[in-house]
Amino acid sequence: MLLASCGPAHVVVQGNFPPPLIEPLPLTIGVWYSDAFSKHEFFDDAKSKTQSSWIVSTGVAQVQMWDALLAGMFAHIVHLQAQPTPGQAIAGVDAVLIPHVEELQYAIPAQTQVKVYEIWMRYRFELQSADGSPIAEWTMTGYGKTPTALLQSDQEAVNLAAVIALRDAGANFATNFTRLPAIQAWLQEKGVQAVAVTP
Amino acid sequence: MNIACVNESSVFTMIAKALACASAALLSACVTSTVDEMVYNKPALGIGDASVVILGRRHASDYETEPDFVTCVGDYIASGDKTITVISELDFLNELYPWFEPRTAPLHPADIERLLQQKPVADKMAALKVEYMIWLDGSTERIGGSGSMACSLGGCFGFGTWSHDANYEATIWDFTDKAEVGHVNTKATGQSYMPAVIVPIPIIAPVQGTACDGIGQQLLQFLSSGQQ
Secondary structure (H helix, E strand, C coil), rough: CCCHHHCEEEECCCCCCCCCCCCCCCEEEEECCCCHHHCEEECCCCCCCCCCCCEEEEEEHHHHHHHHHHHHEEEEEEEEEEEECCCCCCCCCCCCEEEEEEEEEEEEEEHHCCEEEEEEEEEEEEEEECCCCEEEEEEEEEEEECCCCCCCCHHHHHHHHHHHHHHHHHHHHHHHHHEEEHHHHHHHHHHHCCCCCCC | CCCCCEEEEECCCCCCCCHHHHHHHHCCCCCCEEECCCCCCCCCCCCCCCCEEECCCCCCCCCCCCHHHHHHHHHHHHHCCCCCEEEEEHHHHHHHCCCCCCCCCCCCCCCHHHHHHCHHHHHHHHHHEEEEEEEEEEEEEEEEEEEEEECCCCCCEEEEEEEEEEEEEEEEEEECCCEEEEEEEEEEEEEEEEECCCEEEEEECHHHHHHHHHHHHHHHHHHHHHHH
16 A cells, blocks of 8 residues: 555546537548557656656547547548558548647646646647548647545546546537638538538 | 516625524534625516526636536525426536537627527527526635644644635526626635644534525525516
């Protein structure tokens, strides 16, 4: 028990992610989750003896959230079994989406003296056409925070903040996808009428 | 719906200086609370079979409206008038995802109109029969503390004290008229104590609970006004 208490604080992010309430675009989208994405883990080494190290595993929750979101945003989703290479044509899809988690930062009250736990994530997305040519590449963020609460451990609070950050990332993606100029042009080319989803 | 705009502005000042502090001190300390209310267009015939949703505002950078406070106010209303259907915050956020997340939530009643232009959102709102949307904004903060306590195998000795401040505002939106129809503000403050002679005895001031009761009572009066 003494040995266990000396290890890093480990959070495997768990949460429920609802499908979006959006009119789906009539498109079939291939999705590729790399290992770096589907097994995403963030490690922060303790800076001093009074702090503890942290491991935040978001991979499983990332896949759950993006699966639920994309299935609601598009008519059909196809999970690709192999990583698409540049220029490689993929049959049966209109485009291929490849998400990446570029950065994750966290803050807990012990570090900031503010009574909230925070998680911030930066994503990068690649959207390729069925023939492998790039359509768009963009970055976006997700942010979540949760207040301190009685009888709530640091791990529970960080998990909750991560779930809120994932939901925020989903909200950001869902509401801004059709606003990106490159994607607007591509949708126009495909003859897809995108309903403006301004929040 | 009300046709005439009745401007009812009343200021309630509830000074709840505790149920006999001497006896209450065994379990809880004293709390002082104030509730201010300003509402228009009370539902003259009650809200019928429509429902109410209570949501926490989460836009501030340095605090969060606590989800348990939102639940507490909802429970107070639902238990005070069984005819009122209160939709739980999490259920509503999940059903309407992603339109009521901190990033996307409407900030003004007029924004609802834009949201309802989307058919899935309009259909869901109609299915949920939302008549009133109540936004809660605020938090309970611990403000300072003093005293000291030492514990050993023989027990604890010493004395500690600290206080909490709760400050919340409820903003009521009429979903049908897409208009703001009232504000209820509550402030509560209380001092907690922890004397220790061998065993520490926490005497906690229920600050957040008092704020919940204060704001819940006024919201219940508003929503049940047609039945009184």
